[in-house]
Amino acid sequence: MPTARVRPEPRLSGFEIRDGLASDAIRVVFQPQVFSQGGGVRGAEAFLRWQDASGVTLPPSAVMEAVEKDRLWPSVTKAIMARTLKKLRSWLQKDLPVCIGIKLPGPVLIAPAVVDAIAEQVLQSSVKPSHIVFHIESLPADLSLIPAQQTTLGKLHDSGFRLSALCPLLMTDFTLSRLGYSLFDEFRIDFRLAHPSTRGDRLSHSTERFVAGVRKANKLSIVQNLETRADYDIAVNTGVDLLQGYFISKPLTAAEFEDWQDRPSWQP
Structure with a gap:
Protein backbone atom coordinates (compact mmCIF):
# COMPACT_ATOMS: atom_id res chain seq x y z
CA MET A 1 0.00 0.00 0.00
CA PRO A 2 1.49 3.39 -0.97
CA THR A 3 2.34 5.76 1.85
CA ALA A 4 0.08 8.80 2.04
CA ARG A 5 1.85 12.05 1.35
CA VAL A 6 1.90 14.60 4.13
CA ARG A 7 1.30 18.08 2.81
CA PRO A 8 4.16 20.32 3.96
CA GLU A 9 3.17 23.17 6.23
CA PRO A 10 3.49 26.50 4.41
CA ARG A 11 6.38 28.79 5.27
CA LEU A 12 6.13 32.41 4.18
CA SER A 13 9.11 34.49 3.11
CA GLY A 14 10.04 37.85 4.56
CA PHE A 15 8.84 39.49 1.34
CA GLU A 16 5.45 37.77 1.64
CA ILE A 17 5.12 38.88 5.25
CA ARG A 18 5.97 42.50 4.45
CA ASP A 19 3.46 42.41 1.61
CA GLY A 20 0.85 40.83 3.90
CA LEU A 21 1.38 43.43 6.61
CA ALA A 22 0.69 46.12 4.04
CA SER A 23 -2.54 44.35 3.01
CA ASP A 24 -3.77 43.65 6.55
CA ALA A 25 -3.11 39.89 6.62
CA ILE A 26 -2.74 39.74 10.41
CA ARG A 27 -5.64 38.11 12.24
CA VAL A 28 -6.07 37.60 15.99
CA VAL A 29 -7.97 34.90 17.90
CA PHE A 30 -8.66 34.85 21.63
CA GLN A 31 -8.37 31.90 24.03
CA PRO A 32 -10.49 32.47 27.15
CA GLN A 33 -9.01 32.52 30.62
CA VAL A 34 -11.23 31.78 33.62
CA PHE A 35 -10.96 31.92 37.40
CA SER A 36 -10.63 28.49 38.98
CA GLN A 37 -13.07 29.47 41.70
CA GLY A 38 -16.48 30.19 40.22
CA GLY A 39 -15.49 29.98 36.56
CA GLY A 40 -15.86 33.69 35.86
CA VAL A 41 -14.15 35.05 32.75
CA ARG A 42 -11.01 37.06 33.45
CA GLY A 43 -10.16 37.69 29.80
CA ALA A 44 -8.21 35.94 27.07
CA GLU A 45 -4.84 35.57 25.43
CA ALA A 46 -4.48 36.97 21.91
CA PHE A 47 -2.93 34.61 19.37
CA LEU A 48 -1.54 35.44 15.93
CA ARG A 49 -3.12 34.04 12.79
CA TRP A 50 -2.29 34.91 9.16
CA GLN A 51 -4.75 35.20 6.29
CA ASP A 52 -3.13 34.68 2.90
CA ALA A 53 -4.23 36.22 -0.38
CA SER A 54 -6.61 33.33 -1.10
CA GLY A 55 -8.39 33.80 2.21
CA VAL A 56 -6.87 30.74 3.89
CA THR A 57 -5.99 31.24 7.57
CA LEU A 58 -2.50 30.02 8.47
CA PRO A 59 -1.06 29.23 11.92
CA PRO A 60 1.77 31.27 13.50
CA SER A 61 4.32 28.65 12.44
CA ALA A 62 3.84 29.76 8.83
CA VAL A 63 5.36 33.16 9.58
CA MET A 64 7.58 32.75 12.64
CA GLU A 65 10.76 31.64 10.87
CA ALA A 66 10.83 34.59 8.48
CA VAL A 67 9.71 37.05 11.17
CA GLU A 68 12.66 36.08 13.35
CA LYS A 69 15.14 35.86 10.47
CA MET A 81 -1.64 45.26 19.04
CA ALA A 82 -3.76 47.32 16.64
CA ARG A 83 -6.28 44.52 16.06
CA THR A 84 -6.36 43.52 19.73
CA LEU A 85 -6.82 47.07 21.00
CA LYS A 86 -9.69 47.67 18.59
CA LYS A 87 -11.58 44.65 19.93
CA LEU A 88 -10.65 45.33 23.54
CA ARG A 89 -11.90 48.91 23.33
CA SER A 90 -15.20 47.64 21.91
CA TRP A 91 -15.63 45.08 24.72
CA LEU A 92 -14.84 47.62 27.42
CA GLN A 93 -17.38 50.02 25.94
CA LYS A 94 -19.94 47.22 26.36
CA ASP A 95 -18.93 46.92 30.03
CA LEU A 96 -17.22 43.57 29.54
CA PRO A 97 -14.43 43.71 32.18
CA VAL A 98 -11.74 41.80 30.35
CA CYS A 99 -7.95 41.71 30.39
CA ILE A 100 -6.18 40.59 27.24
CA GLY A 101 -2.79 38.89 27.26
CA ILE A 102 -0.35 39.67 24.46
CA LYS A 103 3.02 37.99 23.93
CA LEU A 104 6.06 40.22 23.85
CA PRO A 105 8.92 38.39 22.09
CA GLY A 106 12.46 38.57 23.43
CA PRO A 107 13.81 40.79 20.60
CA VAL A 108 11.17 43.42 21.40
CA LEU A 109 12.19 43.60 25.06
CA ILE A 110 15.66 44.89 24.29
CA ALA A 111 14.42 47.65 21.98
CA PRO A 112 13.28 50.61 24.13
CA ALA A 113 11.96 52.54 21.11
CA VAL A 114 9.67 49.65 20.17
CA VAL A 115 8.33 49.36 23.72
CA ASP A 116 7.74 53.13 23.83
CA ALA A 117 5.82 52.85 20.54
CA ILE A 118 3.65 50.07 22.00
CA ALA A 119 2.84 52.18 25.06
CA GLU A 120 1.95 55.14 22.83
CA GLN A 121 -0.25 52.88 20.69
CA VAL A 122 -2.22 51.89 23.79
CA LEU A 123 -2.46 55.50 24.99
CA GLN A 124 -3.95 56.58 21.66
CA SER A 125 -6.48 53.74 21.78
CA SER A 126 -7.98 55.04 25.06
CA VAL A 127 -7.60 51.57 26.60
CA LYS A 128 -6.22 51.65 30.14
CA PRO A 129 -2.89 49.79 30.47
CA LEU A 143 13.54 34.31 35.64
CA SER A 144 16.47 36.73 35.70
CA LEU A 145 16.49 39.72 33.34
CA ILE A 146 19.37 41.35 31.52
CA GLY A 160 0.36 50.41 34.59
CA PHE A 161 0.64 47.38 32.30
CA ARG A 162 0.49 43.95 33.91
CA LEU A 163 3.42 41.59 33.32
CA SER A 164 3.25 37.80 33.24
CA ALA A 165 6.21 35.41 33.22
CA GLU A 186 1.54 36.96 37.62
CA PHE A 187 3.31 33.71 36.87
CA ARG A 188 2.34 30.92 34.48
CA ILE A 189 3.25 27.29 34.05
CA ASP A 190 2.54 25.25 30.92
CA PHE A 191 1.11 21.78 31.47
CA ARG A 192 1.94 20.85 27.88
CA LEU A 193 5.62 20.94 28.85
CA ALA A 194 5.08 18.16 31.38
CA HIS A 195 6.59 14.85 30.29
CA PRO A 196 4.05 11.97 30.41
CA SER A 197 6.13 10.39 33.18
CA THR A 198 5.60 13.47 35.38
CA ARG A 199 1.82 13.38 35.15
CA GLY A 200 -0.21 12.55 38.23
CA ASP A 201 1.39 12.92 41.64
CA ARG A 202 4.64 14.49 40.38
CA LEU A 203 2.85 17.18 38.37
CA SER A 204 0.49 17.79 41.27
CA HIS A 205 3.43 18.22 43.65
CA SER A 206 5.34 20.65 41.37
CA THR A 207 2.16 22.66 40.78
CA GLU A 208 1.46 22.82 44.50
CA ARG A 209 5.00 24.18 45.14
CA PHE A 210 4.54 26.72 42.36
CA VAL A 211 1.19 27.93 43.71
CA ALA A 212 2.53 28.21 47.26
CA GLY A 213 5.47 30.34 46.09
CA VAL A 214 3.28 32.60 43.96
CA ARG A 215 0.72 33.00 46.73
CA LYS A 216 3.43 33.89 49.25
CA ALA A 217 4.60 36.58 46.82
CA ASN A 218 1.01 37.89 46.65
CA LYS A 219 0.85 37.35 42.88
CA LEU A 220 -1.51 35.47 40.55
CA SER A 221 -0.86 31.87 39.44
CA ILE A 222 -1.94 30.60 36.03
CA VAL A 223 -1.88 27.25 34.25
CA GLN A 224 -1.94 27.34 30.46
CA ASN A 225 -2.48 24.49 27.97
CA LEU A 226 -4.94 22.77 30.28
CA GLU A 227 -6.13 19.96 28.00
CA THR A 228 -7.82 17.23 30.08
CA ARG A 229 -10.07 16.75 33.07
CA ALA A 230 -7.06 15.36 34.94
CA ASP A 231 -5.15 18.60 34.20
CA TYR A 232 -8.12 20.61 35.45
CA ASP A 233 -8.39 18.61 38.67
CA ILE A 234 -4.68 19.10 39.43
CA ALA A 235 -4.89 22.86 38.82
CA VAL A 236 -8.01 23.36 40.93
CA ASN A 237 -6.97 21.05 43.76
CA THR A 238 -3.59 22.78 44.11
CA GLY A 239 -5.17 26.25 44.21
CA VAL A 240 -4.18 27.75 40.84
CA ASP A 241 -5.94 31.11 40.36
CA LEU A 242 -6.52 31.18 36.59
CA LEU A 243 -7.02 28.48 33.96
CA GLN A 244 -6.46 28.48 30.21
CA GLY A 245 -6.38 25.77 27.57
CA TYR A 246 -8.43 23.59 25.25
CA PHE A 247 -10.23 21.96 28.20
CA ILE A 248 -11.69 25.43 28.85
CA SER A 249 -12.01 26.55 25.22
CA LYS A 250 -10.19 26.59 21.91
CA ARG A 263 -22.61 32.77 29.85
CA PRO A 264 -22.87 33.32 33.63
CA SER A 265 -19.72 31.28 34.33
CA TRP A 266 -17.70 28.42 32.89
CA GLN A 267 -18.22 24.95 34.33
CA PRO A 268 -16.39 21.71 33.43
Missing part, protein backbone atom coordinates in the same frame (compact mmCIF):
# COMPACT_ATOMS: atom_id res chain seq x y z
CA ASP A 70 14.18 39.24 8.97
CA ARG A 71 13.62 40.89 12.37
CA LEU A 72 10.03 41.78 11.59
CA TRP A 73 8.83 41.48 15.19
CA PRO A 74 8.22 45.23 15.68
CA SER A 75 5.92 45.42 12.66
CA VAL A 76 4.11 42.18 13.47
CA THR A 77 3.68 43.14 17.14
CA LYS A 78 2.31 46.54 16.13
CA ALA A 79 -0.26 44.89 13.84
CA ILE A 80 -1.32 42.41 16.54
CA SER A 130 -4.33 47.74 33.35
CA HIS A 131 -6.49 45.86 30.84
CA ILE A 132 -3.41 44.50 29.06
CA VAL A 133 -1.15 41.71 30.29
CA PHE A 134 2.15 41.32 28.47
CA HIS A 135 3.23 37.67 28.40
CA ILE A 136 6.99 37.34 28.62
CA GLU A 137 8.52 34.05 27.54
CA SER A 138 11.97 32.59 26.82
CA LEU A 139 13.28 33.67 30.21
CA PRO A 140 16.04 31.70 31.96
CA ALA A 141 14.98 29.16 34.59
CA ASP A 142 15.63 31.62 37.43
CA PRO A 147 19.66 45.14 32.10
CA ALA A 148 17.92 46.08 28.83
CA GLN A 149 14.96 43.83 29.65
CA GLN A 150 14.84 45.16 33.21
CA THR A 151 14.66 48.72 31.87
CA THR A 152 11.95 48.15 29.25
CA LEU A 153 9.80 45.95 31.49
CA GLY A 154 10.22 48.45 34.33
CA LYS A 155 8.85 51.21 32.10
CA LEU A 156 5.85 49.07 31.13
CA HIS A 157 5.20 48.14 34.75
CA ASP A 158 5.43 51.75 35.89
CA SER A 159 3.00 52.74 33.13
CA LEU A 166 6.25 31.84 31.94
CA CYS A 167 7.99 29.67 34.54
CA PRO A 168 9.54 26.21 34.33
CA LEU A 169 7.48 23.39 35.84
CA LEU A 170 10.25 22.64 38.31
CA MET A 171 11.52 25.72 40.15
CA THR A 172 14.20 25.91 42.81
CA ASP A 173 13.31 27.00 46.33
CA PHE A 174 15.51 30.05 45.83
CA THR A 175 13.66 31.16 42.67
CA LEU A 176 10.29 30.64 44.35
CA SER A 177 11.43 32.70 47.33
CA ARG A 178 12.36 35.62 45.05
CA LEU A 179 9.06 35.93 43.14
CA GLY A 180 7.83 38.71 45.39
CA TYR A 181 10.80 40.91 44.41
CA SER A 182 10.22 40.69 40.65
CA LEU A 183 8.46 43.10 38.30
CA PHE A 184 5.95 40.43 37.30
CA ASP A 185 2.35 40.55 38.50
CA PRO A 251 -8.99 29.99 20.60
CA LEU A 252 -12.05 31.91 19.39
CA THR A 253 -12.74 34.66 16.91
CA ALA A 254 -13.58 38.03 18.44
CA ALA A 255 -17.31 37.47 17.81
CA GLU A 256 -17.17 33.97 19.33
CA PHE A 257 -15.32 35.24 22.38
CA GLU A 258 -17.91 37.97 22.92
CA ASP A 259 -20.70 35.36 22.78
CA TRP A 260 -18.67 33.10 25.09
CA GLN A 261 -18.63 35.83 27.73
CA ASP A 262 -22.42 35.97 27.82
Whole structure:
Protein backbone atom coordinates (compact mmCIF):
# COMPACT_ATOMS: atom_id res chain seq x y z
CA MET A 1 0.00 0.00 0.00
CA PRO A 2 1.49 3.39 -0.97
CA THR A 3 2.34 5.76 1.85
CA ALA A 4 0.08 8.80 2.04
CA ARG A 5 1.85 12.05 1.35
CA VAL A 6 1.90 14.60 4.13
CA ARG A 7 1.30 18.08 2.81
CA PRO A 8 4.16 20.32 3.96
CA GLU A 9 3.17 23.17 6.23
CA PRO A 10 3.49 26.50 4.41
CA ARG A 11 6.38 28.79 5.27
CA LEU A 12 6.13 32.41 4.18
CA SER A 13 9.11 34.49 3.11
CA GLY A 14 10.04 37.85 4.56
CA PHE A 15 8.84 39.49 1.34
CA GLU A 16 5.45 37.77 1.64
CA ILE A 17 5.12 38.88 5.25
CA ARG A 18 5.97 42.50 4.45
CA ASP A 19 3.46 42.41 1.61
CA GLY A 20 0.85 40.83 3.90
CA LEU A 21 1.38 43.43 6.61
CA ALA A 22 0.69 46.12 4.04
CA SER A 23 -2.54 44.35 3.01
CA ASP A 24 -3.77 43.65 6.55
CA ALA A 25 -3.11 39.89 6.62
CA ILE A 26 -2.74 39.74 10.41
CA ARG A 27 -5.64 38.11 12.24
CA VAL A 28 -6.07 37.60 15.99
CA VAL A 29 -7.97 34.90 17.90
CA PHE A 30 -8.66 34.85 21.63
CA GLN A 31 -8.37 31.90 24.03
CA PRO A 32 -10.49 32.47 27.15
CA GLN A 33 -9.01 32.52 30.62
CA VAL A 34 -11.23 31.78 33.62
CA PHE A 35 -10.96 31.92 37.40
CA SER A 36 -10.63 28.49 38.98
CA GLN A 37 -13.07 29.47 41.70
CA GLY A 38 -16.48 30.19 40.22
CA GLY A 39 -15.49 29.98 36.56
CA GLY A 40 -15.86 33.69 35.86
CA VAL A 41 -14.15 35.05 32.75
CA ARG A 42 -11.01 37.06 33.45
CA GLY A 43 -10.16 37.69 29.80
CA ALA A 44 -8.21 35.94 27.07
CA GLU A 45 -4.84 35.57 25.43
CA ALA A 46 -4.48 36.97 21.91
CA PHE A 47 -2.93 34.61 19.37
CA LEU A 48 -1.54 35.44 15.93
CA ARG A 49 -3.12 34.04 12.79
CA TRP A 50 -2.29 34.91 9.16
CA GLN A 51 -4.75 35.20 6.29
CA ASP A 52 -3.13 34.68 2.90
CA ALA A 53 -4.23 36.22 -0.38
CA SER A 54 -6.61 33.33 -1.10
CA GLY A 55 -8.39 33.80 2.21
CA VAL A 56 -6.87 30.74 3.89
CA THR A 57 -5.99 31.24 7.57
CA LEU A 58 -2.50 30.02 8.47
CA PRO A 59 -1.06 29.23 11.92
CA PRO A 60 1.77 31.27 13.50
CA SER A 61 4.32 28.65 12.44
CA ALA A 62 3.84 29.76 8.83
CA VAL A 63 5.36 33.16 9.58
CA MET A 64 7.58 32.75 12.64
CA GLU A 65 10.76 31.64 10.87
CA ALA A 66 10.83 34.59 8.48
CA VAL A 67 9.71 37.05 11.17
CA GLU A 68 12.66 36.08 13.35
CA LYS A 69 15.14 35.86 10.47
CA ASP A 70 14.18 39.24 8.97
CA ARG A 71 13.62 40.89 12.37
CA LEU A 72 10.03 41.78 11.59
CA TRP A 73 8.83 41.48 15.19
CA PRO A 74 8.22 45.23 15.68
CA SER A 75 5.92 45.42 12.66
CA VAL A 76 4.11 42.18 13.47
CA THR A 77 3.68 43.14 17.14
CA LYS A 78 2.31 46.54 16.13
CA ALA A 79 -0.26 44.89 13.84
CA ILE A 80 -1.32 42.41 16.54
CA MET A 81 -1.64 45.26 19.04
CA ALA A 82 -3.76 47.32 16.64
CA ARG A 83 -6.28 44.52 16.06
CA THR A 84 -6.36 43.52 19.73
CA LEU A 85 -6.82 47.07 21.00
CA LYS A 86 -9.69 47.67 18.59
CA LYS A 87 -11.58 44.65 19.93
CA LEU A 88 -10.65 45.33 23.54
CA ARG A 89 -11.90 48.91 23.33
CA SER A 90 -15.20 47.64 21.91
CA TRP A 91 -15.63 45.08 24.72
CA LEU A 92 -14.84 47.62 27.42
CA GLN A 93 -17.38 50.02 25.94
CA LYS A 94 -19.94 47.22 26.36
CA ASP A 95 -18.93 46.92 30.03
CA LEU A 96 -17.22 43.57 29.54
CA PRO A 97 -14.43 43.71 32.18
CA VAL A 98 -11.74 41.80 30.35
CA CYS A 99 -7.95 41.71 30.39
CA ILE A 100 -6.18 40.59 27.24
CA GLY A 101 -2.79 38.89 27.26
CA ILE A 102 -0.35 39.67 24.46
CA LYS A 103 3.02 37.99 23.93
CA LEU A 104 6.06 40.22 23.85
CA PRO A 105 8.92 38.39 22.09
CA GLY A 106 12.46 38.57 23.43
CA PRO A 107 13.81 40.79 20.60
CA VAL A 108 11.17 43.42 21.40
CA LEU A 109 12.19 43.60 25.06
CA ILE A 110 15.66 44.89 24.29
CA ALA A 111 14.42 47.65 21.98
CA PRO A 112 13.28 50.61 24.13
CA ALA A 113 11.96 52.54 21.11
CA VAL A 114 9.67 49.65 20.17
CA VAL A 115 8.33 49.36 23.72
CA ASP A 116 7.74 53.13 23.83
CA ALA A 117 5.82 52.85 20.54
CA ILE A 118 3.65 50.07 22.00
CA ALA A 119 2.84 52.18 25.06
CA GLU A 120 1.95 55.14 22.83
CA GLN A 121 -0.25 52.88 20.69
CA VAL A 122 -2.22 51.89 23.79
CA LEU A 123 -2.46 55.50 24.99
CA GLN A 124 -3.95 56.58 21.66
CA SER A 125 -6.48 53.74 21.78
CA SER A 126 -7.98 55.04 25.06
CA VAL A 127 -7.60 51.57 26.60
CA LYS A 128 -6.22 51.65 30.14
CA PRO A 129 -2.89 49.79 30.47
CA SER A 130 -4.33 47.74 33.35
CA HIS A 131 -6.49 45.86 30.84
CA ILE A 132 -3.41 44.50 29.06
CA VAL A 133 -1.15 41.71 30.29
CA PHE A 134 2.15 41.32 28.47
CA HIS A 135 3.23 37.67 28.40
CA ILE A 136 6.99 37.34 28.62
CA GLU A 137 8.52 34.05 27.54
CA SER A 138 11.97 32.59 26.82
CA LEU A 139 13.28 33.67 30.21
CA PRO A 140 16.04 31.70 31.96
CA ALA A 141 14.98 29.16 34.59
CA ASP A 142 15.63 31.62 37.43
CA LEU A 143 13.54 34.31 35.64
CA SER A 144 16.47 36.73 35.70
CA LEU A 145 16.49 39.72 33.34
CA ILE A 146 19.37 41.35 31.52
CA PRO A 147 19.66 45.14 32.10
CA ALA A 148 17.92 46.08 28.83
CA GLN A 149 14.96 43.83 29.65
CA GLN A 150 14.84 45.16 33.21
CA THR A 151 14.66 48.72 31.87
CA THR A 152 11.95 48.15 29.25
CA LEU A 153 9.80 45.95 31.49
CA GLY A 154 10.22 48.45 34.33
CA LYS A 155 8.85 51.21 32.10
CA LEU A 156 5.85 49.07 31.13
CA HIS A 157 5.20 48.14 34.75
CA ASP A 158 5.43 51.75 35.89
CA SER A 159 3.00 52.74 33.13
CA GLY A 160 0.36 50.41 34.59
CA PHE A 161 0.64 47.38 32.30
CA ARG A 162 0.49 43.95 33.91
CA LEU A 163 3.42 41.59 33.32
CA SER A 164 3.25 37.80 33.24
CA ALA A 165 6.21 35.41 33.22
CA LEU A 166 6.25 31.84 31.94
CA CYS A 167 7.99 29.67 34.54
CA PRO A 168 9.54 26.21 34.33
CA LEU A 169 7.48 23.39 35.84
CA LEU A 170 10.25 22.64 38.31
CA MET A 171 11.52 25.72 40.15
CA THR A 172 14.20 25.91 42.81
CA ASP A 173 13.31 27.00 46.33
CA PHE A 174 15.51 30.05 45.83
CA THR A 175 13.66 31.16 42.67
CA LEU A 176 10.29 30.64 44.35
CA SER A 177 11.43 32.70 47.33
CA ARG A 178 12.36 35.62 45.05
CA LEU A 179 9.06 35.93 43.14
CA GLY A 180 7.83 38.71 45.39
CA TYR A 181 10.80 40.91 44.41
CA SER A 182 10.22 40.69 40.65
CA LEU A 183 8.46 43.10 38.30
CA PHE A 184 5.95 40.43 37.30
CA ASP A 185 2.35 40.55 38.50
CA GLU A 186 1.54 36.96 37.62
CA PHE A 187 3.31 33.71 36.87
CA ARG A 188 2.34 30.92 34.48
CA ILE A 189 3.25 27.29 34.05
CA ASP A 190 2.54 25.25 30.92
CA PHE A 191 1.11 21.78 31.47
CA ARG A 192 1.94 20.85 27.88
CA LEU A 193 5.62 20.94 28.85
CA ALA A 194 5.08 18.16 31.38
CA HIS A 195 6.59 14.85 30.29
CA PRO A 196 4.05 11.97 30.41
CA SER A 197 6.13 10.39 33.18
CA THR A 198 5.60 13.47 35.38
CA ARG A 199 1.82 13.38 35.15
CA GLY A 200 -0.21 12.55 38.23
CA ASP A 201 1.39 12.92 41.64
CA ARG A 202 4.64 14.49 40.38
CA LEU A 203 2.85 17.18 38.37
CA SER A 204 0.49 17.79 41.27
CA HIS A 205 3.43 18.22 43.65
CA SER A 206 5.34 20.65 41.37
CA THR A 207 2.16 22.66 40.78
CA GLU A 208 1.46 22.82 44.50
CA ARG A 209 5.00 24.18 45.14
CA PHE A 210 4.54 26.72 42.36
CA VAL A 211 1.19 27.93 43.71
CA ALA A 212 2.53 28.21 47.26
CA GLY A 213 5.47 30.34 46.09
CA VAL A 214 3.28 32.60 43.96
CA ARG A 215 0.72 33.00 46.73
CA LYS A 216 3.43 33.89 49.25
CA ALA A 217 4.60 36.58 46.82
CA ASN A 218 1.01 37.89 46.65
CA LYS A 219 0.85 37.35 42.88
CA LEU A 220 -1.51 35.47 40.55
CA SER A 221 -0.86 31.87 39.44
CA ILE A 222 -1.94 30.60 36.03
CA VAL A 223 -1.88 27.25 34.25
CA GLN A 224 -1.94 27.34 30.46
CA ASN A 225 -2.48 24.49 27.97
CA LEU A 226 -4.94 22.77 30.28
CA GLU A 227 -6.13 19.96 28.00
CA THR A 228 -7.82 17.23 30.08
CA ARG A 229 -10.07 16.75 33.07
CA ALA A 230 -7.06 15.36 34.94
CA ASP A 231 -5.15 18.60 34.20
CA TYR A 232 -8.12 20.61 35.45
CA ASP A 233 -8.39 18.61 38.67
CA ILE A 234 -4.68 19.10 39.43
CA ALA A 235 -4.89 22.86 38.82
CA VAL A 236 -8.01 23.36 40.93
CA ASN A 237 -6.97 21.05 43.76
CA THR A 238 -3.59 22.78 44.11
CA GLY A 239 -5.17 26.25 44.21
CA VAL A 240 -4.18 27.75 40.84
CA ASP A 241 -5.94 31.11 40.36
CA LEU A 242 -6.52 31.18 36.59
CA LEU A 243 -7.02 28.48 33.96
CA GLN A 244 -6.46 28.48 30.21
CA GLY A 245 -6.38 25.77 27.57
CA TYR A 246 -8.43 23.59 25.25
CA PHE A 247 -10.23 21.96 28.20
CA ILE A 248 -11.69 25.43 28.85
CA SER A 249 -12.01 26.55 25.22
CA LYS A 250 -10.19 26.59 21.91
CA PRO A 251 -8.99 29.99 20.60
CA LEU A 252 -12.05 31.91 19.39
CA THR A 253 -12.74 34.66 16.91
CA ALA A 254 -13.58 38.03 18.44
CA ALA A 255 -17.31 37.47 17.81
CA GLU A 256 -17.17 33.97 19.33
CA PHE A 257 -15.32 35.24 22.38
CA GLU A 258 -17.91 37.97 22.92
CA ASP A 259 -20.70 35.36 22.78
CA TRP A 260 -18.67 33.10 25.09
CA GLN A 261 -18.63 35.83 27.73
CA ASP A 262 -22.42 35.97 27.82
CA ARG A 263 -22.61 32.77 29.85
CA PRO A 264 -22.87 33.32 33.63
CA SER A 265 -19.72 31.28 34.33
CA TRP A 266 -17.70 28.42 32.89
CA GLN A 267 -18.22 24.95 34.33
CA PRO A 268 -16.39 21.71 33.43
